[in-house]
Amino acid sequence: MFKSDQKTAKLCQHCGEPIPVHTAGNFCCIGCEGAYNFIQESGLSGYYEHQQLSKNARSLVPEDVPDIHWFVPFITQDDGLSKIHLMIEGIHCAACVWLIEQTLRRMPFISHVRLNMGTRRLTLAWRGDNTHLQPYLEAIYKLGYKAMPFDPLILKSEQKKEEKQLLINMAVSGFAAGNLMTYSISLWSGAEMSSATQAFFTWLVAMIALPTIAYAGRPFFRSAYRALKTKRINMDVPIALAIITATCLSIFEMLYGRETYFDGCVTLVFFLSIGRYLDTLMRGKSRQYAEDLLLLDQSMATRRLVDGSFEIVPIKQLKLGDVITFAKGEKLGADVQVLEGHSAVDTSALTGESLPESVSVGSLLGAGYVNLQNPLVCKVVATGEKSALYRLVQMIEESEAVQNVYTRWADKAAQIYAPTVHLLALLSAIFWLFMGQGWYFAILTAVTVLIVTCPCAFALAVPSAMAASNSRLRQQGILLKNGDVLEKTPIIEHIIFDKTGTLTTGELIVEKIQPKDLAIACALASYSSHPLAKMLLLSTKDISVPSLENVQEFTGKGVQGLYNGQVIKLGSSSFCETEGTGLFLRIGSRVQHLNFTDKLKGGAAEAVARLVKQGYTLHLLTGDGKPLSDEMKNLPFHYIKTGASPEEKHDYIKKLDYVMMVGDGLNDAPALAQSDVAVSFGKATALAQNSADVIFCRDDLLSLMDYLKTANQTKRVVVQNFAFSVSYNFIAVPMAMFGLMTPMWAAVFMSASSLVVVLNALRLKRI
């Protein structure tokens, strides 16, 4: 479908702009010719067929690639691949996305290309180093698009502009609707008036209505036009058709001095604008969260130099190993580990947890944390793209981009819906004509049918619910890596738990021991390099250790010393002259067994108990061959298997249906991949996180309860919304077809139905 029009001025075959008079050939400039040839050579001429260029689109005239040095700081290394995020300018339809993705995918060394149409963000990954970026950028520019390293500030303004415009539309149409209502009362009240007065009011109403409809109706007309250009019908087509038909009908009637429906048209546009505004607002809220997190990059941090002096640098320039100060009230821009000091931090940006967490030397803090108390000195362990926060944002984006099963149903339904609607409208018109009611009534009925059958309710049913539950999950510190998982969760029957790190904290601590004895044990342990001694020290922090004399280590057996004149020993049972296995402490004549246990995580016992009550079958699958602790044995699992290898875990799950696996370690990854729903923790290994569908940022098993509850409620709301939209249509459409409704009521019902669906979805945010 080339835009060349032989009758008038010749148009460029690439960008559609008129060719300057003295230029020969089919293109307006070398750039367009180049782009056209490039596209043809790459075999991507399908681009022109799929285009939805409207007359106002910017022409895709290629420009020069800016200096590569701008981009280099934004390139990150990930798993052996180089990666960059770019903002693409010039995209106005799906064809553009397709073109860019296809072109880049065919280039050498490319590993991964994804262009998100909504945010216009391009994620590019390739094998190799920074030099490979140049040809990729050139390709993008050659096609006529522009690329910039991702700057979240630009994104915010696009979203804001759209919202603003919709708000203006609402204001204008609301103003007009209100005033028109007042004037229309005189026309509708049935009062006796001369034809001159009637004409006056009618023209007055028309004068207000027509500009309003032309202005506030633009989003709908534009969208419908764009769809029709590609010979498709989207949900705005019936709406646009209805508005235009009703308006034209009213103009026609006005010229003949009869009843007009301008007030109905304007009110229709008003209600539609409200619906659209709320829809955009809701999408904006979730995106806003992601952007707010990213804005961290733009602020500054205080770095301590080798000589002890301080310098203030942009967070973007922080490197691994840098030492920074973290002052009270400051927000971290990178992942760090505390070197000096102790304080309390607000972790809500990452975990949604509003209770402050106390941290001290050795604690790991994530980007986004706010220091609430004392200044800390920290070492940078992950920056920018590597930080947990950034990964979180990326996961949010990915989960939003993926369509889930629910949305796919809705889309398919919308495809048949629009043509059906037009058919029904036509049928009603014909029917009433047949019944001898005249043109006027026939067309009016058709218009009413078109208006009332807005599939907005149907189309909003799922997205509104997903957006609301996504937002709530994020507040609860739960991340969805793909959209499918929320739909799969309600059918889960089996839940499988890993032990170490999932149910337990993964840190071994010593139980049932006197603090004084523990202190002595630690004192001895500090002289040993034995793994058990190290473990003992790790599990006891901030303990004041008494000084000992005559300390001697007997490799492989234990450590011996003197304390207050008494002989003390720490070591194996034979070393301490006693019996049993494990680590023993002998103080004089007293022997103490040091019992290491893996403590259960907070909420683990409660979560397990509640899950059993809810009817799930619980399994404990652990790679740890040791016997279970007493705490563990008390948990009401239905099936327990210890000492399972990763393959055994994987096979175990394979035999079951409707399985959810909760795990965190390296050995859980195959099992996680095999299960229907895979859950992991924010503190888990990267591999486990990659295989997981859901990630709990809070290290608390009760998050599982929150998640299950949300998933079940989401399903319920989606079903409710679908049921409502369907029954609404089954009631409203016949009413409209049988002439029992005026267009104005149709507008009210239609918008009300959308509002009901959205409000129902918003309930998910609170519960």
Added chain:
Amino acid sequence: MDVILFLIPVALTLGVIALVAFLWSLKSGQFEDLEKEASRILFEEDERK
């Protein structure tokens, strides 16, 4: 009843003034951050300096 020929334009003008005022407030960014505006009242007096 002829007075209505005068009253209607007046009413419309007042309405348009209100609309313009709203559009102005919108353009000057007063609707940007709805949450912040709500809590603005709680900020300390010094902030306004």
